[in-house]
Amino acid sequence: MGSVVAWLPLLLVYIVAVKGHDFDYREALSKSLIFLEAQRSGKLPPNNRLAWRGDSGLDDGKDANEDLVGGYYDAGDNVKYGLPMAFTITTLAWSAIAFKSELKSAGELENVRAAIRWGTDYFLKAAAKHDRLYVHVGDPEKDHQYWVTPEDMKGPMPVLQINSDNPGTEIAGETSAAMAAASMVFRRIDAPYARHLLSKAKLLREEQYHQVHSGFGCTEFGATMLTSGDGPPTAAIIHIGANSFLGQWLIPRHG
Secondary structure, three states, X not given: OOOHHHHHHHHHHHXXXXXXXXXXXXXXXXXXXXHHHHOEOEOOOOOOOOOOOOOEOOOOOHHHOOOOOOOEOOOOOOOEEHHHHHXXXXXXXXXXXXXXXXXXXXXXXXXXXXXXXXXXXXXXXXXXXXXXXXXXXXXXXXHOOOOOOHHHOOOOOOEEEEOOOOOOHHHHHHHHHHHHHHHHHHOOXXXXXXXXXXXXXXXXXXXXXXXXXXXXXOOOOOHHHHOOOOXXXXXXXXXXXXXXXXXXXXXXXXX
8 A cells, every 4th residue: 555644754854854955845844744734533633724624533443442533544545554654653753853953943843743642642542452453444445435525424434453363563563663763752841651652662562463464354455564574673663762772872862
């Protein structure tokens, strides 16, 4: 699945890293973040910058007796995929750490932090129970046959979870990495929240489902998103976030 949202953070990294005078990179950065805000699902905040977007997906997770409201939609549809969302948040978090001064100078640091937190708040819900992780909300087959705005969606929104019986190491690892990286972003501005993220990241890492599995009834849209992998990068990010030597070096300079 080619996710527009998942590649957006890489564009942000490029924008804040490249020096040039032919383009207005500040404007490009701002519009990139506004695009990401347009993908928000859930109860939108009072400071929502897009008048044409409203609340959506307020019953997400209801069919499974869970609260899965929030997060981001993927690309041009109204489905929430856990893996590209987690990749997005991981990359945004590293951008907020490595390019903090540039983002602050551009007046976008708080918007980046808000974008990260919108994702991590959702991940905390998706990983609320220790024996499972919700990784998918929506039916892509039906969604792609019904062209409608998120605000006007109707009908059930099926959810997909991974657990010890239905494993998905890659997505569990990326979600863990996203929360660990985000914990470093919030460590100095919201310590309790940062500790909660890191604690949940460690727990999810410990419970990571290591068997190779590609689908358990999933459609073509999600089959490749639930395979195994991503172990070492996740462990490294958690190690950095957990007051390791590298973490102590990184945060004072960039965090």
